[in-house]
Amino acid sequence: MLVNQSRLVLTKYPGLMHISEGILSAPILVSGAALSLGGTIIGLKKLDYDRIMGVAMLSSTFFVASLIHVPAGIFSVHLLLNGLMGLILGWSAFPAILVALTLQAVFFQYGGFLVLGVNTFTIAAPAVLCGLLFRPLLMQQGKKLIIAAFCAGFFSICLSAMTMAAALYLNDHHFLKTAWLLILSHLPVMIVEGLITLFIVRFLVRVQPDILGLSSPPNNLDHET
């Protein structure tokens, strides 16, 4: 029965990312657009133009990552990498994700223009929050860096799922009963995203720590083989 319930969860909720056009009501669409606009303005003000190509590369990575379904053992997922974007870009993740989602709507009809604000806020706000929370821990040595990197990837997906559930709940209060199932259905994605973010951060810390804002790798990582 538990297996059947789990299967029901994962078939009923196909997955995160784009809310389609025609689902959400006007007040939610406007609110999402306003919040995303605010985040984008802050992101543009805080954008380091000397590193703008890095922003473009991360935006491109986000643009492509969601198109690739990666078989991971017995299941397959696609990545968002919004946790990684939050760690590296901070508030600049807002304009980066907004532009990438706009291009996905134009080229592939993923999501839509009316719902772009809500989709941007759903993905970018958790990214920024995780960046603010876990980036300081990257400066720490040892296991704190590993935990910070994993948590940034894990909780960015978790918060994105919660934000999407909140938007759907505000649209239809009957959704509250099944909102927790929506969040639970993304648990495998959260774990995979956390692990991928961890691997990428560890690689960057060794090879190019200045991307993460580190002047040099933490001492313990220099001695690892």
Next chain:
Amino acid sequence: MLLFLLRVTPVAAHKLSVFAWVNQQTLSVEATLSGGRHLVNGKVTIKDSGQDTVLQTGTTNRDGQFIFPLPETLINHPVDLNIIVSTDDGHRGQWLLTQDEYTTEQPSPAPVVSLKNSQTPSPPGYVTITLSREELSTMINTLLEKRLAPIQRQLALANEKKPSLSEIIGGIGYLIGLAGFATWLKNRNTN
């Protein structure tokens, strides 16, 4: 609980595609997600496209299909049908089925026409069948619906645009180009 969740296949979806066709007065709706997966337990709503009234609701089965025998009222008074499939996590797709696609023009009643001269005996192994124009038309339409439904479905699937390599590279090009443009603007303002 974690192990059971890992046994299934969670694949995040981007786009919900809906296709509908009528075969022998039965409406079939098929919903698939990007990647070709069937949508299971999707909510199906069939509306009168003109008046926006709900005619039928249901959920898709394990094959991503919802099958609905058309009622007599709809066959006698056909309308354009707006078929909407949605999921609880905000995915939505729709298909417009026009009345021309599921109504067949009934020929005016005509006298019975014998296909074979009844006075001529049939050769061994052959049977003489007498059909009215109406019966012949119905038979041909039924066969055509049955044969054309898979072809229409394949056409709809072929028309579904999947991300191509050129579009992906184009998107990346746009992003890098925007960054370059922003840099140029910034430097211009600085100078």
